[in-house]
Amino acid sequence: MPDDPQTAGPGWHDLGPAHQLPPGEVIEAVAGDRIVAVANVDGELLALDGICAHQGGPLGKGRLEACTLTCPWHGWQYDVRTGRQQLSQTIRQASFAVQVRSDRIWVRLDPPA
Numbered sequence: 001m002p003d004d005p006q007t008a009g010p011g012w013h014d015l016g017p018a019h020q021l022p023p024g025e026v027i028e029a030v031a032g033d034r035i036v037a038v039a040n041v042d043g044e045l046l047a048l049d050g051i052c053a054h055q056g057g058p059l060g061k062g063r064l065e066a067c068t069l070t071c072p073w074h075g076w077q078y079d080v081r082t083g084r085q086q087l088s089q090t091i092r093q094a095s096f097a098v099q100v101r102s103d104r105i106w107v108r109l110d111p112p113a
């Protein structure tokens with residue numbers, strides 16, 4: 001990624017100021033044509049598809065406890081490190097690369113090469 005945070009490169013999306021996402025919090029953000037949930041787990045930022053696999057609830061408005069993100073609609077829980085729904089081996093939210101550059105949160109929607 002180039003040093004200039006305004007030219008992060010193809011596939012990367014600026015989600016806003018990193019200082020507005022303190023540890024233990026989760027936010028909802030729009031990146032391109034997707035809604036993502038970005039969580040801060042002890043200073044590490046992790047991003048998942050923000051639309052719950054159950055019935056489309058807003059995961060970015062859920063509750064974060066350690067690495068567990070709970071959907072605000074019906075309580076499905078996901079591990080934000082992996083995207084896995086905690087009661088099912090087959091349900092997994094897409095996850096995305098995140099970087100913080102010059103106090104901006106950047107997320108890459110493209111899958112890693």
Ligand code: FES
Pocket residue numbers: 052053054055056057071072073074075076
């Ligand atoms: S929509 Fe997320 S648990 Fe139902």
